[in-house]
Amino acid sequence: MSESKSTLYDVGDGMAGCGPIFPEGGFEKNSLRKQVFEHVRGNGSVARSDIARALSISAGSVTGIAAELIAAGLIQEIEDPDREITVRGRPPVALAIVPDSFHVIGIHLANERHSAILTDSIGTVLAETTHSACAPKRPVSDLIDEIILLVTDLLKIAGMALNQISAIGIGIAGLVDHTTGTVAWSPLLSEANVKLAGTIEARTGTPVFIDNDANIVTLAELWFGGGRTNSNFAVMTVEHGVGMGLVLNNRLFRGARGMGLELGHTKVQIGGALCRCGQRGCLEAYLADYALIKEAASALDLTAIGTEKNTMERLSAASKSGDPAAQAIFENAAKYLILGLANIVQLFDPGLIIVSGGHIRYDNLDNIDLGAEAHKLTLNSNINACEVALHAWDGLVWARGASALALSAATDYFTRESR
Amino acid sequence: MSESKSTLYDVGDGMAGCGPIFPEGGFEKNSLRKQVFEHVRGNGSVARSDIARALSISAGSVTGIAAELIAAGLIQEIEDPDREITVRGRPPVALAIVPDSFHVIGIHLANERHSAILTDSIGTVLAETTHSACAPKRPVSDLIDEIILLVTDLLKIAGMALNQISAIGIGIAGLVDHTTGTVAWSPLLSEANVKLAGTIEARTGTPVFIDNDANIVTLAELWFGGGRTNSNFAVMTVEHGVGMGLVLNNRLFRGARGMGLELGHTKVQIGGALCRCGQRGCLEAYLADYALIKEAASALDLTAIGTEKNTMERLSAASKSGDPAAQAIFENAAKYLILGLANIVQLFDPGLIIVSGGHIRYDNLDNIDLGAEAHKLTLNSNINACEVALHAWDGLVWARGASALALSAATDYFTRESR
DNA sequence: AAAATAAATTTACTGTCTGAAGTAAATAAT
DNA sequence: ATTATTTACTTCAGACAGTAAATTTATTTT
CATH class of the missing domain: 3.30.420.40 (ATPase, nucleotide binding domain)
Structure with missing residues (x-):
């Protein structure tokens, strides 16, 4: 009858790839280009023929789309290390994401401390930093300065420049309207209805996406955890x-x-x-x-x-x-x-x-x-x-969820139609 | 600050058309054919140029799609009665749904009584009937007999045959899985996990869609009421x-x-x-x-x-x-x-x-x-x-909601791509 | 009658995806 | 060794949905 159970596990499931693993077909009418990219990222390394079967699309489409994604530098053909050689027929060629095709930053802003990570396109953390924060209820300009400092520090650690970052994701406690990028209310801010995403976008020249802390934890589970x-x-x-x-x-x-x-x-x-x-x-x-x-x-x-x-x-x-x-x-x-x-x-x-x-x-x-x-x-x-x-999470989960927000946006951007 | 208010109104809002009125564009990637049909149905009568503006699609597409829908007998050009003649330029030609292009039946099954209505493609009730029910917790076969009786009676009143009905919607109290058409549990049934939709489909040769009572009330609001x-x-x-x-x-x-x-x-x-x-x-x-x-x-x-x-x-x-x-x-x-x-x-x-x-x-x-x-x-x-x-609803709302279930399915069928 | 205006249609074109035919690269059977 | 078989991948014609721009149609204003 009841088959419920409780389990305790940690972030990082040891599976290949990252991001949600979409079931075959996919319900939404995402472009095939995006579907293929997400399937490769979700499964780590897959052959074209596997993709065609999994997504129920024609082999011809996969060839064409794979060629485009390879030309764009997003995926590459790799030597599949653990391939079974016992099957006959032409051996499949494994495709995998090019990890450094783009990079994103994920930031978590909280009462006591801010954390930030820099990841590549498959979510590998290349750099991380944590700044302690103390003053609650500060004006927006102060918080923005803190964010810029965080980003600058992170880029220095990673040895990268801001123009190499494709998107920044931010998680903040409070009421956040994700679509407009505004913070209606936050325990960190003395002002209300702050257009945080837009302001940071203007300061950094990089697309910024923002959501509340519960949502970014959920995103962390979807991209890297049990979800x-x-x-x-x-x-x-x-x-x-x-x-x-x-x-x-x-x-x-x-x-x-x-x-x-x-x-x-x-x-x-x-x-x-x-x-x-x-x-x-x-x-x-x-x-x-x-x-x-x-x-x-x-x-x-x-x-x-x-x-x-x-x-x-x-x-x-x-x-x-x-x-x-x-x-x-x-x-x-x-x-x-x-x-x-x-x-x-x-x-x-x-x-x-x-x-x-x-x-x-x-x-x-x-x-x-x-x-x-x-x-x-x-x-x-x-x-x-x-x-x-x-x-039970560790302190980095929030920033990882925020990076998923950025990864998702960057994926949309790079796999959009008619580039 | 707070702008909430309570209002008391009745089903039937006196507006033209029926069905949800979709905002411009539409979020989902429904086919344009369906979008156009739903826009016409939702607004009662609209010109091609209005449709193009409202849905942000090209005028050429509207011409083509309208021609297809007219050829299929789903919509027609009508004389717009309340057209302003003061504007110059070529006058718009109003399009409207052909009401008797198809018909559906909506059924509500409840403890005390069953009700059923037969409507045309814009939801006009052409016939209605109510049968009293008494025995709770009956076997499926009994309930199916009651449904068939209800449908037969309804068709007689309307003077129509079963093969003129494009879909049947059923609302029933209990736990219903809409996607599979099964009733997991219902106060009306002595058995569990009944494939009700499939069985009635086999008996009538008509597509059957089923949902629980709360959902069909909601559908009634969406199609004909305040929603x-x-x-x-x-x-x-x-x-x-x-x-x-x-x-x-x-x-x-x-x-x-x-x-x-x-x-x-x-x-x-x-x-x-x-x-x-x-x-x-x-x-x-x-x-x-x-x-x-x-x-x-x-x-x-x-x-x-x-x-x-x-x-x-x-x-x-x-x-x-x-x-x-x-x-x-x-x-x-x-x-x-x-x-x-x-x-x-x-x-x-x-x-x-x-x-x-x-x-x-x-x-x-x-x-x-x-x-x-x-x-x-x-x-x-x-x-x-x-x-x-x-x-405060009247007794017919349930059946109307069930008819909306059928109308929605019939719309999908008739406006699907590459017919 | 001519100009202006708006609606509807036609046409040429684009991008996405499929399906069928063809090519490539491996193993199994002879 | 050669041929058959199997599977992976590629190519290409074409269906299809949709757009943009030019054109035709119908009406009012001047």
């Missing part, structure tokens, strides 16, 4: 706040008007706990790190010394050494985590939910079968069980 | 149960695996009220008709005599004549309705939510600004307020 082999999955992020991202048909779903998926502020109790947004009964108010720390401060002797991370670690240690109050806090949070998962399943029906975040490291969630528990709270327990995976 | 002018909106249905439908970019959103949007069974309270699904804390358990009736039975002297509708009417009368218990019941339900709306806004961010259902007739919701109330429970109150509209 690669799934066309439909959700990501639930539990850190300082609670967020989510959704991938439908290998594409990021951003809600009807680009501002949805605020899972942390869906109401799970009328007149419930007070949330930092000022309202009551938000899921976040029962589950996010800051909510647990608030509880810990009143129930235990954990006063607010040290960082959030530090406090969470102490709370976790107390729980593991048998402190009943600490255990109760984590148990209650787990209940609400499961409730959140169940509501995601009920509304979006994904095949996989990746629970991503910092405090799941401290929680003793390994002992709980989250998938089975969430399943108990959903309708029709006998069909379509949803897999739940835990994913 | 026609909105590309993105949600429908929340409150009747015996609580459901929802979502339209994104003029298309029905069915969740990642076709089984999402079960708003009624999202949890809004841990360990809360017992729902008919057997779990606790479902939104439905606080809001659906059956939940209110259960409360009424214990708090008032309203024993379960008569139909659900009858009981709701008596509860409503008690509330309006000042009974505090009845008023409290409605007030509590309204709170949860608003909570449901807020969660929809938070997750999907639609521009419009249509609240559709029977008991909103009895509730004194007219006095509440639902949009404003829901807005108070959502993040970022100053931007993107969501409009909330009440829509």
Whole structure:
């Protein structure tokens, strides 16, 4: 009946290539040129005949498109190292992405520190840097200076120039309109409705794409993590706040008007706990790190010394050494985590939910079968069980997701029709 | 700041044409043939030059496509009755759908009664019929017999034969997989995983399309109701149960695996009220008709005599004549309705939510600004307020929605490429 | 009647992709 | 060794969807 399970894995799945692995055919009417490029990138190295079969297109088209992509310097023929020589017939010629055909930068802007990476066209990280940030709520001009500094530093490390960068992707906490590149609101900015993408584009002369942190984490999963082999999955992020991202048909779903998926502020109790947004009964108010720390401060002797991370670690240690109050806090949070998962399943029906975040490291969630528990709270327990995976990330995931944003845009650009 | 408002209107908006009115261009890569057809149908009567401007395509293409559609008997040139003769230049020639170019049937299957309509290609109802049903949980063969009887009756009334019907759309309560045409579970059926569409297709020789009741109500809004002018909106249905439908970019959103949007069974309270699904804390358990009736039975002297509708009417009368218990019941339900709306806004961010259902007739919701109330429970109150509209439907809406399902499929068929 | 204007049509052309025929390079059978 | 078979890849004519520009048509204004 129920086949749900929880797994804990790390970014980087050891598979060849990067980017989502599209199932045969592909639903959307992307140009064949782009489809072929993405198929090669997704699979690492494939022969023309494989591409034709996988995408259900004619062999002639593949030849023509491959020739164009080779001429453009985007892909190349390679010696396939692990080819079976036992089959007869003309041996296939493997195609692979030319890694240094273009480069992109991915940037994550956060309260405490900014991180940035520089990758080639298959997402290999060539350089990375981290700058600490302190002043919250600064004017735009200050943040832009920080970004430029970050980029300059990164380029110096990589030994490259700005004009060698095809696109810059930026992830920032807050409300971001991806289509217009504006930040409606952010904890980092003292101003509202900032046209951040446009401004940086003007400063750098490079196309800039921007999205919120939940979406870039989701993109990181789609491009480099557990979502690669799934066309439909959700990501639930539990850190300082609670967020989510959704991938439908290998594409990021951003809600009807680009501002949805605020899972942390869906109401799970009328007149419930007070949330930092000022309202009551938000899921976040029962589950996010800051909510647990608030509880810990009143129930235990954990006063607010040290960082959030530090406090969470102490709370976790107390729980593991048998402190009943600490255990109760984590148990209650787990209940609400499961409730959140169940509501995601009920509304979006994904095949996989990746629970991503910092405090799941401290929680003793390994002992709980989250998938089975969430399943108990959903309708029709006998069909379509949803897999739940835990994913404790490292600090680079945000920047990697931002680089995926840039990679995706650069891919569109280089594989567009009638170049 | 907040510009939300609640309005009460009825199906049938008095506008020309039917079907969603697509904004210029159109996002998807539908064939121009289909785009032109849908534009003509959506606007009632338009000249070729208008089409070219509206869809941003060349005039030559419109000429060619219009010629094909005219040759196929799908559209025709008409005398535009209200044309302004004051403009100089060659007068435009209006194009319009040929109403009897094809016909479809829409069927709604429910616990108490089935209804069916027969419409032409612009959705005009040419015949309707209603059969009462009683036995719940019957075998598939019985239900199919009922459907065949319904169709036979309908065709007799319309004076038409089965081979004149291009498609049949069916709406049924339960869990329906639209893509495969199977009913995973339904209160009407004693069996599970029934390939209903295929079986009826075999019996009638006509293409059959099937979806659940929430989706066909949403389709009814998209094709004939308040959603026609909105590309993105949600429908929340409150009747015996609580459901929802979502339209994104003029298309029905069915969740990642076709089984999402079960708003009624999202949890809004841990360990809360017992729902008919057997779990606790479902939104439905606080809001659906059956939940209110259960409360009424214990708090008032309203024993379960008569139909659900009858009981709701008596509860409503008690509330309006000042009974505090009845008023409290409605007030509590309204709170949860608003909570449901807020969660929809938070997750999907639609521009419009249509609240559709029977008991909103009895509730004194007219006095509440639902949009404003829901807005108070959502993040970022100053931007993107969501409009909330009440829509008390009549009994035919379900069948109309089912006919839209058929109309949509027939349109695809007749306007497909290389006929 | 001539000029102006707008709608619709025709024509030549482009880009994308397919399908069929042909070529290339390997193994298996004789 | 030679031939057959198999599979991979290439070439090329053509279908098809669509555009852009020139042309024809129908009407009003001057």
